[in-house]
Amino acid sequence: MSELDPRIHQVLDGELPLESLPPELQATVLRLERAAGLLRAAEAPAGVATRVLAALRRPPPGGSRRRRLLRWLTERHAVTIAMRPVWSLALAAVLAAVVLVPTHGTGPLLGAQEGIAQFVGHFPGARSVDVVGPFTDWRSGVIPLRDEDHDGVWSAVVVLPTGAHEYMFVVDGERWIADPLAGRYVSDGFGRQNALLIVRPVGR
């Protein structure tokens, strides 16, 4: 590796004006500045504000093992059921029927405060799609959507607590996209919008 003329470093460090260099050394300075400029101008990856805000709204982790166990037992957890969209619709119909048809002594499959949420998005060419929200601690990899037909339609069916849930799709692990079909959106507090899903009790 050849050492550069020290005057080049002085110019790049703001200690000498560019004009003080002969043209060939000026070209070297400009080449380095152009390289840095390309790195500066390249668009930054998708922001992390939603993730950060969500994490800060959660109580800090910790507490005793007993308290963590108690919290795990009492808090709701998202349950993933991966299946083809057509089967998910059939399942929703069956579950609705189970809840609606009176039974004698047996309760419905879902709790009174739970409902089924189906997430569907069209992301042709995507390698992976996840849905994230407070129900996944805004982490991807918890509820992956699937596109088993490779037609660009990704879907997942999950059981969630009834009520409003903010969510986003994470495509290829890096692009955070508010569901364009959600119809409802809320501010994430950082100038962007999260999609909003209302989960209602099955059959009610």
Next chain:
Amino acid sequence: MSGFADALPPDAEVIARILAGDTDAFGILVRRHEAGLLRFATRMLGSADAAADAVAEGLIRAYRHLASLDDPARFRTWVYRIVANRCKSHLGRRSAQGVSLEEAGPVPDPYDGEAELERTEQLALVERALTTLSAEKREAFLLKHVEGLSYEEMAAVTGERIPTLKMRVHRAREALLEVLKEHR
């Protein structure tokens, strides 16, 4: 403080609001600094996913330790230091797993139009050249030339002495030029 100027209110004022209980004001700091932090972490790690993790972890850590920041006006260098340390931890784990930066794959470029082809190729070349630098030299070059920090600010971020940082920047420039010349 070149490159540190930003829209009002200044970081110190925002931090005072947060510490007084307006926790949502942390969003102002996140919005102000996340692009630079993500750019820096992505170039350090060669992976947008890993960079997002490092920056998110760093910002959360910064929020939780905000009260320990002696000089709120230096928030930016402080949060860069936290994220730089997250990057080093990540690189250490990756090295232990035998994964190189090249294997981590290129950083996706949002420009794909034909008119941008030459610029994209040049960017890819510079990115490849960056991966040939040691982590210390890469960090020094990025902080100096991409993030626009002064050597004093770089010393606050890295904990290194200014002559050491100058030497790293100089060596990084020479190594980068060497690689770029090969592809002229």
